[in-house]
Amino acid sequence: MRLLVCGGAGFIGSTFARQRLREHGDEVTVFDKLTYAGREENFHDIGEDPRFRFIRGAIEDREALAAAVEAASPEAIVNFAAETHVDRSIAEPDAFVRTHALGTYVLLDAARERDLRYVQVSTDEVYGSIDEGTFTEESPLAPSSPYSATKAGADLLVQSYFHTYGLQALICRGSNNYGPYQYPEKLIPLMVLNALHGDSLPIYGDGMQVRNWIHSTDFAAAIGHVLEHGHPGDVYNAGGPDEEANMTVVRRIVELTGASESQIEHVADRPGHDVRYSLSSEKVRALGWEPRVRFEEGLGQTVAWYRDNGWWWEPIRSGDYRAYYERQYGRSLHG
Numbered sequence: 001m002r003l004l005v006c007g008g009a010g011f012i013g014s015t016f017a018r019q020r021l022r023e024h025g026d027e028v029t030v031f032d033k034l035t036y037a038g039r040e041e042n043f044h045d046i047g048e049d050p051r052f053r054f055i056r057g058a059i060e061d062r063e064a065l066a067a068a069v070e071a072a073s074p075e076a077i078v079n080f081a082a083e084t085h086v087d088r089s090i091a092e093p094d095a096f097v098r099t100h101a102l103g104t105y106v107l108l109d110a111a112r113e114r115d116l117r118y119v120q121v122s123t124d125e126v127y128g129s130i131d132e133g134t135f136t137e138e139s140p141l142a143p144s145s146p147y148s149a150t151k152a153g154a155d156l157l158v159q160s161y162f163h164t165y166g167l168q169a170l171i172c173r174g175s176n177n178y179g180p181y182q183y184p185e186k187l188i189p190l191m192v193l194n195a196l197h198g199d200s201l202p203i204y205g206d207g208m209q210v211r212n213w214i215h216s217t218d219f220a221a222a223i224g225h226v227l228e229h230g231h232p233g234d235v236y237n238a239g240g241p242d243e244e245a246n247m248t249v250v251r252r253i254v255e256l257t258g259a260s261e262s263q264i265e266h267v268a269d270r271p272g273h274d275v276r277y278s279l280s281s282e283k284v285r286a287l288g289w290e291p292r293v294r295f296e297e298g299l300g301q302t303v304a305w306y307r308d309n310g311w312w313w314e315p316i317r318s319g320d321y322r323a324y325y326e327r328q329y330g331r332s333l334h335g
């Protein structure tokens, strides 16, 4: 297949691009704005593949997008492009509204113009928090943060293009991803790198919040299944096999890195913090997908990857990330 992968320079998008090139023999054009989270380093091992191409641009930029679509001549568009960190959405929601609402709209128009199959990559956070039980595709949307609210808005736009214009559009909603190449603002890579450096491990509130963890290669594979076998107009949830409280995850990281539990610090809770996410994946399993990586094994591999790949994260930790980290954690960690 010839694919245009928007947002493919980020964590999951680059994992998906690698998987489609290596395991499916697809032609992949990545179109990405390269925000702080998008990095050409994520293509270090696929950049030279003749079936791979990278074009820099924003999905809300109609002209740049049209040029990329012309160059890639895709059979399908898969959209990963997003601002993805809840804490940043609380501090500065602007880019979230622009990319998720305006960007998704412009991209849908481009897909409609050529009648392309379209997969929107979305999140379980659009359903909000659930104390007991599990979200299905029928659960109502009840997002809590500017991140999840704008992602829900994007999902509704996608569905409107299916209903109104007959666009062959599908949505795949994943639970919390972890694995190599994840920007260290998210829980697992942040804690791994801080643990390895002897820094504080900042837990929001009591740390009893629960997340449903999925390895990025499993989520990428679920998106591939939806792309190839999904029913247009439908939503597919893809959750991981394990649910863990944040404290349990961080304690395990302390053990795996040989850090000390005394590095753990409880800091002010995130405003509007969702207590628990849990996702039923029966519908995507019926397409032939199943998660392969259990959390215990995947976390060990992920810690080893960060330990062995300083070349990837050293430029991040010494760049703009420091200013972000200071803004987000400075006051609560230093008193």
Ligand code: NAD
Binding pocket: 006, 007, 008, 009, 010, 011, 012, 013, 031, 032, 033, 034, 035, 036, 037, 038, 039, 057, 058, 059, 060, 079, 080, 081, 082, 083, 084, 099, 103, 121, 122, 123, 124, 151, 173, 174, 175, 176, 177, 178, 183
């Ligand atoms: P990421 O932050 O690592 O990457 C996002 C990518 O999108 C970056 O390469 C960035 O440069 C690009 N981008 C941002 N705005 C853009 C724009 N306007 N135009 C073009 N490119 C733009 O994110 P990720 O964790 O890889 O997430 C990818 C997708 O998966 C997102 O849609 C996210 O909502 C969804 N998702 C993520 C998770 C998770 O746990 N990380 C879970 C479920 C769903």
Ligand code: TYD
Binding pocket: 085, 086, 087, 176, 185, 186, 187, 188, 190, 202, 203, 204, 205, 207, 209, 210, 211, 246, 270
């Ligand atoms: P995060 O990785 O930001 O993903 P999301 O908010 O999209 O689920 O956070 C995962 C969980 O970890 C969430 O409950 C918030 C918590 N958390 C901390 O306790 N400390 C931190 O420094 C971060 C980044 C997250």
